[in-house]
Amino acid sequence: MAAITYPRLIKRVRAVLIDWTFTILVIFLSIWIGSKMGVSTVTGKVLLIVLPILILDPMLVTFTGGTIGHHLMGIRVTRMDGLTRINIVAATARFIVKTLLGWFSFIFVLTTSRYQAVHDVLMHSIVVHKDPQGLPSYEVLTERPPKNDPYLYPSAWRRFLVIAAYWVLYTLIISVCSAIFITPxxxxxQRCGAPEDITSFIISLAWLLGIGWITVRGWGGRLYGGRKKLPATPQHD
Known part of the structure; x- marks a missing residue:
């Protein structure tokens, strides 16, 4: 069996941007067709928005192995074996987590051994190349080698929840700093002088770097509440 290879993060970002573009266009088209057909109930209007979203992500992932963006980028979503597609329940849950977390989810690609975002880790899925043959070597990533340390790591769910809690706390701290150093x-x-523009940029950059630092440290088991531990040493009488 051929080795599993993974795409770079930038390729996955491009796929997401393509999906957003297609989804927005299809939703507008769906609403326009619905108006022409006389759909006027709240339920009908909601379905005109929800159905295209479900078809373009979880259903395509389930039945074709990827969204439109995935296919155009030459990548696909599979189970951990790199071959079989995930089922509709996992694909829907994966889509919901990805939507709720947005770009934060993709920070994990930089830390996980199989380049998984949060929605991949939680649903036990990976994103792989359809056909790595002919791609430049820098586009073809292989699994990161395992860490050679004796530590026991908390579960993926616990580390993620700890990281999310730190995200919220750090965002609150940054918000307080913004309120102190930037005028109402x-x-x-959005009527800011040059000094405030600079201050706002510095605070935004600090927030972005801090979120990344928290993610890397948390997934590595280095945050309070989700720290890695040495295995207990057997006691001998």
Whole structure:
């Protein structure tokens, strides 16, 4: 069996941007067709939005192995074996987690051994190349080698929840800093002077770097609440 190879993060980001574009266009088309057909109930209008979203992501992932963006980028979603497709339940849950977390989910690609985002880790899925033959070597990633340490790591769910809690706490701290150093006129009405623009940029950069640092440290079992531990040493009488 051929070795499983993984795409770079930028390729997955491009796939997401393609999917967003297609989804928005299809939703507008669905709403337009619905209006022409006389759909006027709240339920009908909701279905005109929800059905295209479900078809373009979880259903395509289940029955074809990927979204439109995935296929155009030459990648696909599989189970951990790199061959079989995930089922509709896992694909739907994966889509919901990806939607709720947004770009935060993809930070994990930089830390996990099989380049999994949060929605991949939780649903036991991976994203692989359809056909790596002919691709430049820098586009073809192989599994990161296992860590040679004796530690026991908390479960993926626990590490993720700890990281999410730190995200929230750090975001609150950054929000307080923004309220202290940036005037309400700048924050609420976007009328900012040059010094405030610089301060706002620095705070935004600090937030982004901090979120990345928290993610890397948390997944490595280095945050309080989700720390890695040495296995207990057997006691001998």
């Amino acid at each position: 006129t700048c924050l609420d009405h």
